[in-house]
Amino acid sequence: MVVVERRSGALVPASLSALLALIVQFLLGMATNLFVKIPTNHPGANPPEYFSGVVRSVTWAVLQGPLLLQLHAAFGLVLVAGSVYLLVQGIATGHRGLITATVFGLVGTLGAGFNGGSFLNYHEDFSSMLMATGFAVATIAYVFTLYLSLVRR
Numbered sequence: 001m002v003v004v005e006r007r008s009g010a011l012v013p014a015s016l017s018a019l020l021a022l023i024v025q026f027l028l029g030m031a032t033n034l035f036v037k038i039p040t041n042h043p044g045a046n047p048p049e050y051f052s053g054v055v056r057s058v059t060w061a062v063l064q065g066p067l068l069l070q071l072h073a074a075f076g077l078v079l080v081a082g083s084v085y086l087l088v089q090g091i092a093t094g095h096r097g098l099i100t101a102t103v104f105g106l107v108g109t110l111g112a113g114f115n116g117g118s119f120l121n122y123h124e125d126f127s128s129m130l131m132a133t134g135f136a137v138a139t140i141a142y143v144f145t146l147y148l149s150l151v152r153r
Helices: 011-035 050-064 068-093 096-122 125-150
Strands: none
Touching: 011 068, 011 096, 011 125, 050 068, 050 096, 068 096, 068 125, 096 125
């Protein structure tokens, strides 16, 4: 019988929500990739310094970019907030496996996000590959989070 412990109970719906959100984000990213031509001269493009360029590029993408890019970039920021929430919930359990899984979820989400910013900055296809890798890491991490939240320890 599967038992959900009280202290990890919040992780079950949060993990399921994160997995669903990651799939939605993946689909938004694919639609953006297929149907949006991102200009090479937007604010933040080709910066001399990465981080300031990412801030300007993502701000432009969320506020002024094409609709699919706006949705993809804004939803990415929501995913980061959700990943931080999951990490806090994982730490609250005191369970090393859940903490590790939620750390990997946050790292995967941040990795995908920063490479999205890198793609906006420099238009390198490899950044898309790294975004997909971050998505995969986060997805696997949240599957493990869900599993560990559901099994008796």
